[in-house]
Amino acid sequence: MKFYFLIACCLFCKSLLAGESVTLKYNLTGSGNYFPYYTGDSDLPGIFPEIVQQILNTANIQGEHVVLPAKRTVKSLITGKIDFDIISTAWLSKQERDNPLFVYSEPLFQMSEYLVSLPKHAKKWQSLAAINGNNVGTVMGYYYYDDDEFSRMDFPSEKELILALQRQRLEVVIISELSALFWSRELGVQVALGAAHSDGFLRIRILHKYRHLLPQINQAIKQLHQEGTISSIEQKYIDIINKIPTL
Template sequence: MLSFRPLLVISWCIFSLLTATPLAAKAAMPDAEVILNYNVNASNSWYPYYIAQTPEAPGVLGEIIPKILALANIKSRKHNFPPKRTNQALEKGFLDFDVVSPSWFEEKQLADTFVASNPIMPIMENIVVLEKNQQRWQRLSQIKGRNIGTVRGYLYHDDNEFTRVDFKSERELILALHKGRIEAAISGDYPALYWAKELNLPISLAAVHSSGDLVIRLRKEHIALLPAINQAIQTLKDSGELQQIIDKYTLATP
């Protein structure tokens, strides 16, 4: 994003804290329990993946990630950091995971310090334009050297090829398109269509910018947790619960 998504894709991030114990107790308990502290804080709301300030309907990932952690029997503690702070924490290695799509990265490769879970769900982003400009943006190569609307803190695998014009959220991207501040933006299809509908500001989805799957990007020091995380993802898929959550936020109400 997410590329469309927070650098921490909705900013889904965590840092681990060892349970506080006296030094003598730690010596007697070398395998002290790890609590994964995670942050759920998008730039605004990352519909339908994360929706801020609506605990009864927090979005697809807002519901799925806690279920994965619970099924994997991984204890967690939720925080609410601003994007800048979470980004810095990830860079410095204080965060343990976020939710990303490998398609957002150059050559679809994560850094060597991370491992990826099995796919959670598909994700796609497009070049987003006004309806009158759709035919002019049918090739991805057209973004080269241009000013392109992006979301502050989001990952874009090719942002060396265009000039980023950062905004706070996908909502602000749609407003900027209609105000003529930018001619094209990069956004996930669901967030762009959602905000266009909410704001009553029509847009068109042009060339596909990236497509892939969302995964949990886990720091390698926690690789031992990966099998349990993957099993939890598979359990949610096999039970149909994961698809039910996705449908709840992405299918039109009859």
């Protein structure tokens, strides 16, 4: 009798645990043309999808990617349509960084964004203060901590920013270093890096209600750093960019 009672208790506890398990929904698409961070290619999905999948697998957490445009990501986090994304706190204003709705993981890897222009205009954009009061190319829906200092000229993607420079629709854009290198080479447009606009570590930004999962996530990140997995994923995409012929 005791044996059957123990089995019943085990089954009941198992059902409770199953009921408490969650599948975290997330969005990593950025602009959609966000190479090398997100590509939409199942064979080479990008740095973000590959790293997140490794983290979820290592942390034994179920995940589901939800494709959203960048401008809807924050609203989708607030409404609970998604549970986390990847972001650098260097992109955020202090008010946004301190939003109690979110908690942040340990660092994943570093990303730098620059003022980028055609080479003939490069000298003008070596100081970050140079953008104050000027039109600056930005990606629709992206965070820019100081966008009250300049006039945003929103474009759909990083690719479109480089094309806008080529067509001389504006003189300067803000774009990550690796995205600028990729689209410059892919489109055959020579560009020059100016002043750094932001420099910081990317982290998982997750809803506060899932803060109890943060130790698992952080332990997985620590393990993947120790194994060299995160750096090897990043390097794989850097190597792809470096193999594209330069002008």
